[in-house]
Amino acid sequence: MTTVGGKYARRLSRQYPGLFVLLLDQSGSMVEQVPSYKRSKAEIATSALNNIIHEMIKNAGFDDYDPGTRKKYAYISILGYNDSVYPLLTKTGEPIDIATLAERPRGFAPVSREIRKGSEVLHKTERLPYWIEPYSQGRTNMVLAFQRAKEVVQHWLSSPPLERWQAPHSECFPPIVINITDAQHNSSGNPVREAQEIQRLSSREGKALVFNCHFTRDGGSPCVFPNNPNEVRRLDTVGLAAMMYDMSSIIPEPLRDDASRVAGSPLSPGARCFAYNANPDVLIKFLRWGTLAVPFHDFEDE
Amino acid sequence: MNYTSTPPHLSLRELPKLGGLLFACSTVLLELILMVMQPQERLVEVLGGILGIIMAGLWFERLLQRNVVREEPRPLLSSSPGSYPVPLQPQFRSPPEPVLDPADTLYRDEYGVQCFLLAKGNESAARSQDAFALDKDLRRYAVTDGVSRSFLPSYWAHILATRFVRDPQSMEDQTHFAEWLQEGHNEWQQKAQQWVGRAEKRRQEQSLSNETDWQQQMNIGAQATLIGCQISPASTNNGTVRIQITAIGDANFFLMRRTRAGSWGCVMSYPHSDPGAFDTAPNALATAATISLKRIQRTWDWIGEQPQIEGYQGDYILLTTDAIAKWLLQQLLSRQEDWYCFLNPNTTLSAFAHLIFNERTVGRLEDDDITVLVVPL
Numbered sequence: 232m233t234t235v236g237g238k239y240a241r242r243l244s245r246q247y248p249g250l251f252v253l254l255l256d257q258s259g260s261m262v263e264q265v266p267s268y269k270r271s272k273a274e275i276a277t278s279a280l281n282n283i284i285h286e287m288i289k290n291a292g293f294d295d296y297d298p299g300t301r302k303k304y305a306y307i308s309i310l311g312y313n314d315s316v317y318p319l320l321t322k323t324g325e326p327i328d329i330a331t332l333a334e335r336p337r338g339f340a341p342v343s344r345e346i347r348k349g350s351e352v353l354h355k356t357e358r359l360p361y362w363i364e365p366y367s368q369g370r371t372n373m374v375l376a377f378q379r380a381k382e383v384v385q386h387w388l389s390s391p392p393l394e395r396w397q398a399p400h401s402e403c404f405p406p407i408v409i410n411i412t413d414a415q416h417n418s419s420g421n422p423v424r425e426a427q428e429i430q431r432l433s434s435r436e437g438k439a440l441v442f443n444c445h446f447t448r449d450g451g452s453p454c455v456f457p458n459n460p461n462e463v464r465r466l467d468t469v470g471l472a473a474m475m476y477d478m479s480s481i482i483p484e485p486l487r488d489d490a491s492r493v494a495g496s497p498l499s500p501g502a503r504c505f506a507y508n509a510n511p512d513v514l515i516k517f518l519r520w521g522t523l524a525v526p527f528h529d530f531e532d533e
Numbered sequence: 534m535n536y537t538s539t540p541p542h543l544s545l546r547e548l549p550k551l552g553g554l555l556f557a558c559s560t561v562l563l564e565l566i567l568m569v570m571q572p573q574e575r576l577v578e579v580l581g582g583i584l585g586i587i588m589a590g591l592w593f594e595r596l597l598q599r600n601v602v603r604e605e606p607r608p609l610l611s612s613s614p615g616s617y618p619v620p621l622q623p624q625f626r627s628p629p630e631p632v633l634d635p636a637d638t639l640y641r642d643e644y645g646v647q648c649f650l651l652a653k654g655n656e657s658a659a660r661s662q663d664a665f666a667l668d669k670d671l672r673r674y675a676v677t678d679g680v681s682r683s684f685l686p687s688y689w690a691h692i693l694a695t696r697f698v699r700d701p702q703s704m705e706d707q708t709h710f711a712e713w714l715q716e717g718h719n720e721w722q723q724k725a726q727q728w729v730g731r732a733e734k735r736r737q738e739q740s741l742s743n744e745t746d747w748q749q750q751m752n753i754g755a756q757a758t759l760i761g762c763q764i765s766p767a768s769t770n771n772g773t774v775r776i777q778i779t780a781i782g783d784a785n786f787f788l789m790r791r792t793r794a795g796s797w798g799c800v801m802s803y804p805h806s807d808p809g810a811f812d813t814a815p816n817a818l819a820t821a822a823t824i825s826l827k828r829i830q831r832t833w834d835w836i837g838e839q840p841q842i843e844g845y846q847g848d849y850i851l852l853t854t855d856a857i858a859k860w861l862l863q864q865l866l867s868r869q870e871d872w873y874c875f876l877n878p879n880t881t882l883s884a885f886a887h888l889i890f891n892e893r894t895v896g897r898l899e900d901d902d903i904t905v906l907v908v909p910l
Contacts, residue, residue, distance in 0.1 A: 244681075246654030246900065293750070295679075295687040296660055299732030299741075334741040360743065396656045 237437020239404065239485045243304045245294075246396060247403040250306050250326055250387045251287075251522055252380045253280060255319065256412035257311040261367035263413075265448045268511055272413050272448055273365040275511045278342075280309065280411070281361040283518045288333045290523060303328040303394065305522075308383050309362075312376035313369035314418075320362060324383060328393075336360030371412065374420030380408045381429045384439055388432060405434045409442040409521050410478075411514070415471040426478035440480040442504040442521045445472070446514050453513045456482065456494050458502035472507050479505035493520045639882040644669065645909040647878065649885045653901050662687045663854050663904040666694035673698040675761035676852040676906050678784050680817050688724045689755035692717050693818060697761045697779070704761075704779050707833045711823075714832070718754075718823045725751055754820030758782025760852050764910070767843055774844045774910060780804045781835055782815040785858035787851040788842060789876065797873060799865050801842050808862040811855050849876050850908040856901035860892060875905050 243249040261273035268275060284307065291301040306326035309319040318324030320332070339358050346353045384406045392399060408429055416422050432439045457463050457476060466472035482490050482502050491498045493516060506517045640648040652661040662679035664687070675697040679686025696717050697703060703713040729747045736743065759781045767773040778786045780803060788800040805811060816835040822828040844850065853861060864872045871888060874880045892898035 244653070246656065290682075292682050293684060295662070295685050295728075298728050299735050299745075334736075334739075334743045336742060339742075339744075358744075396654055396660075398654055 237405070237433070237483055237485075238435075239437045239483045241402070241404050241436045243404055245302045245304055247398050248304050248306055248328070248400075249404045250384065250400070250406040251308070252326075252383050252406060252408045253307065253309045254376045254380055254408065254410040254412075255280060255309060255311050255363070256313075256371055256373075256410075256414065257366045257368065258313040258371040258414060259368050260371075260414045261365075263448050265511065271365065271367070272446060273367040276411050276413075276446060276514065277363055277365040279511065279515045279518055280363060281359070282515060283522050284332060284362055285359060286519065287522055288329055291329045291333070294330075301330040301333045303330045305329045306387070306393075307332065310376060310379055310383075311363075311366065312372055312379075313367075314372055315369075316372070316375045316379040324379070326383065326387065332362060337362050337364070370417050371414050372418035373410070373412065373416040373422040374418060374425050376410070377408075377422055377425035377429060381425065381432070384408065384429055384432050388434060401434050403434055403436065405437045406432070406439045407442065407521060408439065409444065409518065411444050411446055411518075413446045413448075415469060416474070423474055423477045430480055437483055438480070440483075440504060441478060442517070443475045443479045443506070444509050444514055444517050445475055445505075445507045446509050446511075453509050454507040455505075455509070455513060455517070456490055456498050456502040457505060457507070458499045463507065466507055475507065476503055476505055479503040490520065493517075639885070640665075641878070642669070645878055646674075646907065647880075648904065648906045649875070649880075649882065650905075651886055651889055651903045653903075660687075661902040661904070662690055663902040664690040664694040665852070665904055665906045666691075666698045667906070667908075668698040671698065671701055672764040673701065673761065674764075674850070674852055674906060674908055675759060676784055676854060676904050677760075678758045678782070678854040678902065678904070680756035680758070683756040683817075683819070684750045684753050685721070685725050685728060686755045686757055688728075689717075689721050689818075689820060690757040692720050692724075693757050693759055694761075696720075697759065701763065704836065704839060707830070710833055710836070711826075711829045714818070714829065715823050718820045721755060721820055722751065725755075752821065756817035756819045758784045758815055758817050758855070760784035760786050762786060762850060762852065762908075764844070764850075764908075772846060775841055776844050776850065777839055777841045778803050779836060779839050781832070782817045783811050783855040783858070785853050785855070785861075787853070787858075787861065788844060789849040789851060790845070791847060797870075797876070800848070801840075802858075802862065802865075803840060805858065806862065808859045808866065811859045815855070844910045846910055848910040850910065851875060852904075852906040852908075854902060854904045856899040857889075857903045857905055860898045863897070875907050876909075 241247050255276060257273065261276065262271050264271055265275055270278075287305055287307070288301055291304050294300045294302050306328050307320065308324055308326040310316050310324060311319045320327050338361055340361050341356050342359045343354055343356045346355050387406055388400055390400065408426075410426075426441045426443075429439050429441055454463065454466060454472075460473060460476060463472045463476040464470075480503065481500075482498065482504055484500070487498050487500070487502065490502065504521070506513055509517060640646075640650075646667060648665050650658050650661060650663060650665065652658050662681060663677065664679075665674075665676045667674045675694040677690040677694040677697075679690035683689075696713060700713055702709045704710055729751075732745075732747075735741075759779070761779045763777045763779075765775050765777070767775045776788065780786065783805060785805055786801070786803045788802075789797050790800045792798050816832075818832060819828075822832045851861070861872050864870075871892075874884065874888065889898065889903055893900050
């Protein structure tokens with residue numbers, strides 16, 4: 232199968248909000264340091280997620296008629312997983328809107344950024360909000376994570392609009408589930424089946440999309456948006472890459488051009504929403520693509 | 534100059550000249566009759582003479598109307614034969630029920646000008662980022678569309694529309710334009726600062742921990758597209774009017790005229806006449822354009838040519854925002870007549886909303902703020 236039906240045309244807006252379910256691997260292996268960054272994988276992944284939430288908030292724009300509030304164009308649920316699955320933003324795991332997230336960060340932390348001006352590299356430290364904190368312990372129960380994500384997606388699609396002006400969720404851009412992990416699934420069950428279950432759920436715009444980002448501390452060169460299973464099978468000996476390839480959605484045709492821009496070369500039909508051996512740079516690029524480029528199509532990377 | 538919705542009729546202007554000639558002829562004729570007739574017969578003949586003068590005047594009027602060369606709508610954009618706009622009777626496959634808000638209003642004035650305004654989705658029109666304005670005396674009209682992703686675009690859209698219709702010199706040359714834009718920017722800045730004040734007050738009252746660099750937001754500023762026009766008497770003084778069009782971005786102008794066959798067609802659409810020409814990032818008037826001469830120059834270049842066209846009595850000008858403009862061009866190309874209801878003075882806002890919701894539901898119309906300003910000539 233190399234194509235996915237669906238228009239995927241409805242961009243996110245206040246009237247047609249989107250749902251993002253982010254699954255963050257918080258198993259024990261995430262404690263490993265990434266030498267080139269001198270930080271643990273957990274810290275890098277958490278920082279990338281906080282960064283993305285912040286970018287999504289900035290992208291939301293302000294409501295002209297409600298001073299200070301952002302437009303609720305997206306709802307986010309972040310689930311951490313190791314031996315169990317637990318919500319990281321709210322107690323219940325209910326998706327929370329961008330406007331509320333903007334007003335209620337967990338705290339603020341100094342974040343240093345590199346700014347390149349020609350050949351000159353400047354370091355700028357900003358005080359940025361954060362919503363989740365790094366954590367790592369236990370095994371990697373990916374099956375449980377996808378099961379919980381499926382419940383969140385199902386509930387979203389069947390529940391009535393949360394505000395008077397919103398259209399039914401079934402008319403919105405389909406939910407997007409993004410899984411960030413560093414290791415192979417090492418609990419019982421079949422994560423491929425669970426991920427494919429999610430991809431069977433749909434709105435009128437298309438089927439829910441599952442993105443997988445395999446994040447490493449060193450590893451080989453990244454493989455982004457592969458479209459050939461044989462190409463993926465060569466990546467590791469234990470079959471983890473092939474499993475994650477099968478777990479990932481095919482990039483719908485209306486979104487392929489944007490993905491090609493991110494990949495830097497034209498993608499063939501059948502390319503998957505999947506990055507393997509992603510380094511921290513690829514991770515942030517992948518997240519930005521999944522949360523800003525895909526649901527907006529015309530989003531310009533800064 | 535006071536606004537008149539009906540420009541002076543062609544025949545009324547010409548009649549004084551014709552009437553003078555006819556009156557001179559008939560006076561000579563009557564004098565000859567009076568010399569040879571009795572008083573009772575004279576009265577009958579005088580009345581008959583007056584009637585004759587009126588009949589001759591009317592005959593000349595029709596002759597004149599026939600001789601005026603009117604530009605027929607281009608076949609590409611003309612609709613199929615139809616009648617004068619009738620009250621809308623929408624035909625729905627599955628009628629959606631628009632919920633109208635008390636703020637959803639239909640502007641309609643004594644000159645037949647009307648404006649339909651609906652917000653995207655199920656929003657109240659009060660939340661629309663479109664705006665319209667008109668000056669009846671100056672005969673200037675404008676529709677603006679705030680760019681959603683900019684900062685406080687609805688304020689900017691209102692300011693631009695209002696200032697465009699109030700200032701006839703605003704688009705005369707680059708110098709006037711720069712001053713006009715700067716004054717608008719100043720007004721927007723004042724409103725934006727008030728908004729920021731309210732936002733900060735709310736943040737403190739609710740102990741919210743978010744922090745926003747408001748100065749950065751002010752620098753990013755607002756953007757809006759604009760379509761405007763100025764109506765003035767034509768130099769030929771034959772009752773036609775001259776319409777000058779100003780456009781920045783993809784809000785669109787239409788001049789509609791009835792064809793000889795009785796249908797309605799489009800004489801001119803500007804800047805777009807192709808439904809495929811609407812893109813997601815049109816040029817726009819930005820508050821940030823005032824920060825440098827280079828940016829002002831670039832924006833002035835975007836305005837470019839401000840085309841002029843002649844309009845006749847019975848024509849309609851439509852100023853619309855992008856989504857409905859695209860839909861209207863598709864209607865014209867496929868010879869549909871749903872849009873005729875825009876011209877009808879009896880179309881209710883509810884009927885208009887039904888049409889819009891239906892077209893959105895079937896996917897022919899993008900779900901966006903909708904503004905249609907209709908000006909009869």
